[in-house]
Amino acid sequence: MIQGMDHLPTTQAAVNALRAIAAEYGREIEVSHDIGADQTSRRTAAGIGVTTDPDGSLPHDAYAEFGGLPRVSVRLYPDDDALIEVEGVQCPDVARDDVPAFLRSLFADRAHVKSRRFPPGHFLIVPLPGDRTHREYVPMLSLTPWLSGRVR
Template sequence: MDHFHSTEAAVAALRDLASEYAREIEVTHDIGADQTSRRTSAGFGVTTDPDGSLPHEAFIEFGGLPRVTVHLYPEDDALITVDGINCPDIARDDVPAFLRSVFNGRAYVKSRRFPPSCSLIVPLPGDRTHKEWISMISLTPWLNSRMQ
């Protein structure tokens, strides 16, 4: 497992992944406590955290289907959105493996008849999975194609 000690290192790994899967990638950076989404309490013009560090987050959009975005946070976690389904609290080190599962076609949707429900299941290394509940009305053609 890779350990990404910075947002920039994680972005570089995601650029490599985009290249590996022949997907376009667009990256937007927000740097400074007054710019990052979780630092709204930072005062006007305050760019560093109390410890003097400069927080850095990035928003990455991948081309192709399924539609995938990644929001890398300074706290070493990420929000990954797969075809409109938010998958929060993904460890930054797990992001490449999560995306590989999606891009390789290993991620799937599991449905239950009673009570009726669906979940996006994304296999991760070490026999772990990320499971995210899906509203039946939010099933897209791609998610339907992954149904098991």
């Protein structure tokens, strides 16, 4: 996370953390923002011209793409979670506070792909703080060269 920051309370704070990680690992980052209930991805039921939630807040989604390998994109939702896509593998429901650690594991080459023989399958394993991991199924046909290079 950002130095001295234990919690990412807003989407903008999370975007700032993503920019800091991109700089830390020498990666380009491109960010786009969707602001307002009529624009955010999870507020599709918002009426035409309605920009605030019923509580008066202004929801904010952000989408970031990182340059280099692995190909990584992050969609930050206003509900304190994120969807991270790694080489085409979607990792949904990652807590916003875990996003920086997740990305550092990827960029520092600590993530790996676990293969099993029966039933056949592959899983992307991303270590997180506190002896936790994020585990995501990888379809056999989705193994890119980057993912194949991390099979254990």
